[in-house]
Amino acid sequence: MLDSLSAWLALNIGEQASSWFDYFTNGKHLAWYASVRFTLLAAVFGALLAVVFGVLGAAARRAGFAPLRWLGLGYTTMVRGIPDVLVFLFFPLAFEQTVEWFMSRRLCSAEELATAVNWPPCSAAQWYLSTTEYLIMACVSLGIVYGAFAANVVHGAMNSVPKGQLEAARAYGFSSRQIFWNFQVRQMWVYALPGLSNVWMLLLKATSFLSLLQIADIVQWADRLGAPNYSSRVGLVHPDWRWKYYFVLFLFYILLAILSERVFAWLQRRASRGLALHGEH
Amino acid sequence: MKKLLLGLALSTLVGSGAAIAADVRIGTEGAYAPWNFLDDNGDLAGYEIELGNEMCKRAGVSCEFVVNEWDSIIPNLIAGNYDIIMAGMSVTDERKETINFSAEYYPPDPSKYVGAKGLEVDFDNLKGLKIGAQGATIQAAYVESNLADGNTILTYETPDQSVADLMAGNIDLLLADNSFLAPVVDGSSGAISFVGPDVSIGGGVAMGMRKEDTDLAAKMNAALESMKADGTVDKLIMEFFEAGPFFEN
Numbered sequence: 001m002l003d004s005l006s007a008w009l010a011l012n013i014g015e016q017a018s019s020w021f022d023y024f025t026n027g028k029h030l031a032w033y034a035s036v037r038f039t040l041l042a043a044v045f046g047a048l049l050a051v052v053f054g055v056l057g058a059a060a061r062r063a064g065f066a067p068l069r070w071l072g073l074g075y076t077t078m079v080r081g082i083p084d085v086l087v088f089l090f091f092p093l094a095f096e097q098t099v100e101w102f103m104s105r106r107l108c109s110a111e112e113l114a115t116a117v118n119w120p121p122c123s124a125a126q127w128y129l130s131t132t133e134y135l136i137m138a139c140v141s142l143g144i145v146y147g148a149f150a151a152n153v154v155h156g157a158m159n160s161v162p163k164g165q166l167e168a169a170r171a172y173g174f175s176s177r178q179i180f181w182n183f184q185v186r187q188m189w190v191y192a193l194p195g196l197s198n199v200w201m202l203l204l205k206a207t208s209f210l211s212l213l214q215i216a217d218i219v220q221w222a223d224r225l226g227a228p229n230y231s232s233r234v235g236l237v238h239p240d241w242r243w244k245y246y247f248v249l250f251l252f253y254i255l256l257a258i259l260s261e262r263v264f265a266w267l268q269r270r271a272s273r274g275l276a277l278h279g280e281h
Numbered sequence: 282m283k284k285l286l287l288g289l290a291l292s293t294l295v296g297s298g299a300a301i302a303a304d305v306r307i308g309t310e311g312a313y314a315p316w317n318f319l320d321d322n323g324d325l326a327g328y329e330i331e332l333g334n335e336m337c338k339r340a341g342v343s344c345e346f347v348v349n350e351w352d353s354i355i356p357n358l359i360a361g362n363y364d365i366i367m368a369g370m371s372v373t374d375e376r377k378e379t380i381n382f383s384a385e386y387y388p389p390d391p392s393k394y395v396g397a398k399g400l401e402v403d404f405d406n407l408k409g410l411k412i413g414a415q416g417a418t419i420q421a422a423y424v425e426s427n428l429a430d431g432n433t434i435l436t437y438e439t440p441d442q443s444v445a446d447l448m449a450g451n452i453d454l455l456l457a458d459n460s461f462l463a464p465v466v467d468g469s470s471g472a473i474s475f476v477g478p479d480v481s482i483g484g485g486v487a488m489g490m491r492k493e494d495t496d497l498a499a500k501m502n503a504a505l506e507s508m509k510a511d512g513t514v515d516k517l518i519m520e521f522f523e524a525g526p527f528f529e530n
Contacts, residue, residue: 026321026322026323027320027321027322027323027324028319028320028321028322028323030323031323118359118360119360120361123361126361128361128362216348224312224319227312227439227441227442228441228442228444228445228448229314229441230441230444230464230465230468230469231314231315231318231464231465231468232464232468233314233315233318233464234314234318234319234320235320235321237468239445239448240441240442240445240449
């Protein structure tokens, strides 16, 4: 189909249009367009995990059991202070080497364990990570970092649910658990959404770090495609075009941001249904 | 359970899933034409890709190439991300301290200087110049130890960036492998040219391997030996570099 389109362009518009079309639809560029899936998958699954971590973190912060409360407080205050790039570098590596440590205890001989200079001590304990595994790690990393922000938002939103609602629920004989999930969590979304939309925007931007985890994502491909090329054997000869490719990424992220704002506006309307807000009774 | 489901969902969506792993993984830079590069289809191509695949075939092992940045190509070999390096890497004594080399699959080739057209400098006494090289290469080591006095040395992450900076006039001279520069100078339509004397540094180019992988080295050396004997290596050198040096066996 691409070939016939290219031929149609050559016939009706000109050779130049056709050759540019060929350039922008060559395998390298198609790989670039396809790599958008990594960014979107990381954003969606990262955000889902962030919400899960956020609700758990917020629940921990208001737990009756003190150590759990400290854990929640520690999570939200500490992780928010660590740069996301560092978590991206730290968590997958630490996780991989922990797994390899357990594998090496089981699979390597005592002699190998004692004498090895390199990591892992023996090749049987080597855990090779593919793109899929790195992507899962990326999602979990995003979930950890932005879960801490989400926990803070959710914690604040839970406090914003009118006390009267909860007291009324108690008066009707609902259990504490029912009150928490069916009244407090159910109603807090409308207060949490503006904050969560902010967290989502930050998370979306952080998906540009995927190439740190050896994932050939849109940034990595933009780098490769824009790199200057002086050898006709490799393809089109051109100087450093990276800024042009990065500019396309700018547009892509701005488009995603606009789209997200609309989705959040819709969610906000949905979450507000049937709630008495802004003094409407 | 949730993690497992997430993993399953991701692996189906990503589509790569658990591919059958090759016996041997070969790490390359993928940005060093004509040695190794990504072609228009986004696939790895070049002298080392063809040579490596033929060596694996003759050694009876299944191989897979993976792309890794030049900076971390030796550390990641040692960490076990792949088993062999094929990335236009010259044999040097310094590298021999950490890794093992196969027999050479490209004979020693001089390094050359390139400069803007019409550049006139006294190569017996280089002073006050900006001299570039790709980082962690034999050329970078050479300029840093011999020319750092009185000149400014700049190193680059990728070979393409070093050429781009020369083209932009940010450096006066660039020192790199002749085999990489020759097509670049040809393709520059006269903007840059070879200047000064050849500089002989380092040995030929060979596969880098972990020191303990002696069986793999023996297998690969036997395969390379047979390819040198029947002229396959020289034929590939001609195909990709359009000039020598050859082994001429």
